[in-house]
Amino acid sequence: MLWPVSAKAVIVRDGAVLLGRNDRGEWELPGGRVEAEEEPADAVVREVAEETGLRVAVTAPLGVRLLEVLPGRSVLIAAYACAIAEDRELVVSSEHEALQWHAIADLEGLPLPQVYRDLVALRAAPGVDPAGRRPGARPTTSTEGPHRQLDQRASPALWGRLVAAVFALPDVEEGRSQVSPISSRAVFLTDREVERSPETSLAPGRRLEPVHLHGVDDTSVHLCLPAERGRALVDLGWAEPHQYEDFGTEFMVYGPRTDAELGVVLAIVRESIEFARGA
Numbered sequence: 001m002l003w004p005v006s007a008k009a010v011i012v013r014d015g016a017v018l019l020g021r022n023d024r025g026e027w028e029l030p031g032g033r034v035e036a037e038e039e040p041a042d043a044v045v046r047e048v049a050e051e052t053g054l055r056v057a058v059t060a061p062l063g064v065r066l067l068e069v070l071p072g073r074s075v076l077i078a079a080y081a082c083a084i085a086e087d088r089e090l091v092v093s094s095e096h097e098a099l100q101w102h103a104i105a106d107l108e109g110l111p112l113p114q115v116y117r118d119l120v121a122l123r124a125a126p127g128v129d130p131a132g133r134r135p136g137a138r139p140t141t142s143t144e145g146p147h148r149q150l151d152q153r154a155s156p157a158l159w160g161r162l163v164a165a166v167f168a169l170p171d172v173e174e175g176r177s178q179v180s181p182i183s184s185r186a187v188f189l190t191d192r193e194v195e196r197s198p199e200t201s202l203a204p205g206r207r208l209e210p211v212h213l214h215g216v217d218d219t220s221v222h223l224c225l226p227a228e229r230g231r232a233l234v235d236l237g238w239a240e241p242h243q244y245e246d247f248g249t250e251f252m253v254y255g256p257r258t259d260a261e262l263g264v265v266l267a268i269v270r271e272s273i274e275f276a277r278g279a
Contacts, residue, residue, distance in 0.1 A: 003066065003076040005034045007044035008116075010062060010123040011054070011082050016103050017120050019112065020051065020096035027102070027112045029079070029119065032095065040078040041260065048082065052099055053091030056082040057263025062122055067115045079119045083263035083270075085165050134237035134261070139254050141220075146181050147243035147252055149220035154255035158262060159219045162255075165266050166213065169273065178203040180222065183215030187269070192277060199247035200224050200276045210276035211269055219255030221265060223272035233268065249275075 008031035011018040019027040032047040034040050041058045048056050062079040069075050090099045102110065104124050107117060139152035154162065166187060167174045177186040179202055186209050198204035202212060202222060211223040222242060225233070230251045233239040242250035253269075256262040 003074050005040065005076045005078055006067075007031045007034050007040040007047060007078045007080065008119070009044050009048050009056060009080055009082040010119055011048070011056060011084065012104070012120075012123055013084065013101065015105065016101040017107075017123075018052065018054075018090075019100060019102050019110075019116075020092075021098045021100070022096060025111060027100075027110055027116075029116050030096075030099075034078070041080060044078075044080050044082065045259065051093045051095050053088050054084055055086035055088065057085040057266065058260040059083050059263045059267055062119055065115045065119065067113060077115060077119075081123050083267040085161070085259075085263055085266060087168055087170075134254070134264075138237060138240070141240065141243075141252065143243070146214075147220075147222070148214065148218045149252070149255055152254065152257060153217075154219040154257060154262075156216050158256055158259075159216050162219075162221075162262055162265060163213060165262070166211070166269055169270065172273070175207075177212040178206050178209055180212050180214065183217070185213045185215075187211035187213070187273070189273065189276065195276070196278050199249040200278075202250060204246070208276060210272045221253040221255070221269065223251060223253060223269065224249045225251055225268075225272055225275055229271065229275075238264065238268065 008029040020030050021027050030048050030051050031044050034043040048054055058080045060081045062081055065077045067075050067077050092099050140150040142148040171191045173188050173190050175186045175188045177184040193207050195201040195208045201208050203209040214220045227248045239251045239253045242252055256265045
């Protein structure tokens with residue numbers, strides 16, 4: 001038997017998952033039907049934009065599940081962890097009666113099909129890394145001078161979208177890096193200027209600079225993360241220890257080559273900012 005395929009997004013922010021209420025009174029993950037000759041990962045990005053107004057990027061596949069929508073009627077769910085690439089106000093489409101962020105810890109009692117509960121739990125489970133493994137070989141990077149990415153760089157368009165998404169994050173402002181080449185863009189926090197600990201900043205002793213983005217001729221992202229988390233990303237192929245590290249918390253994250261990789265890199269930047277804030 002062939003089932004229709006629906007691509008669904010698990011979008012988690014601040015411990016809450018985005019759900020839509022359908023005309024059956026059930027809550028469900030945003031997403032919808034995959035069109036002919038369309039890749040499911042492309043479909044989920046399109047459907048989320050149409051149903052919620054959000055622009056997302058796929059960070060990892062979460063697998064395929066069979067969902068019985070009505071008695072005798074089933075749909076094959078292709079699920080993806082997604083990160084918000086461009087934060088916008090939620091817009092409710094004709095597909096849903098409401099959209100709402102639901103705390104993952106408080107889903108008990110919500111009319112939410114078990115298939116969706118399982119997918120949310122998978123996305124939120126400790127030890128499940130939404131980054132997954134970066135495809136292909138590592139890029140070549142410099143061994144002297146400023147630590148730079150020499151190949152496999154982001155396209156100018158993709159790099160521009162990454163920059164825009166980073167500086168659209170809450171309580172973030174752009175500035176000139178205190179330690180990197182003039183073409184680099186520093187991420188400063190409007191709600192914290194003083195580092196809570198030197199290992200959380202690329203410029204210890206100066207204004208807190210948890211992240212900076214190298215220019216379009218490089219496209220790597222340099223940031224601070226908890227040492228264990230950074231090593232995990234190194235093992236997954238997304239990063240390498242910074243050439244000039246002082247504390248073992250400084251890493252170079254490679255520039256994104258695809259929309260999906262943009263979502264992963266943006267999620268890692270968010271982690272760095274949370275590390276700096278002590279969240």
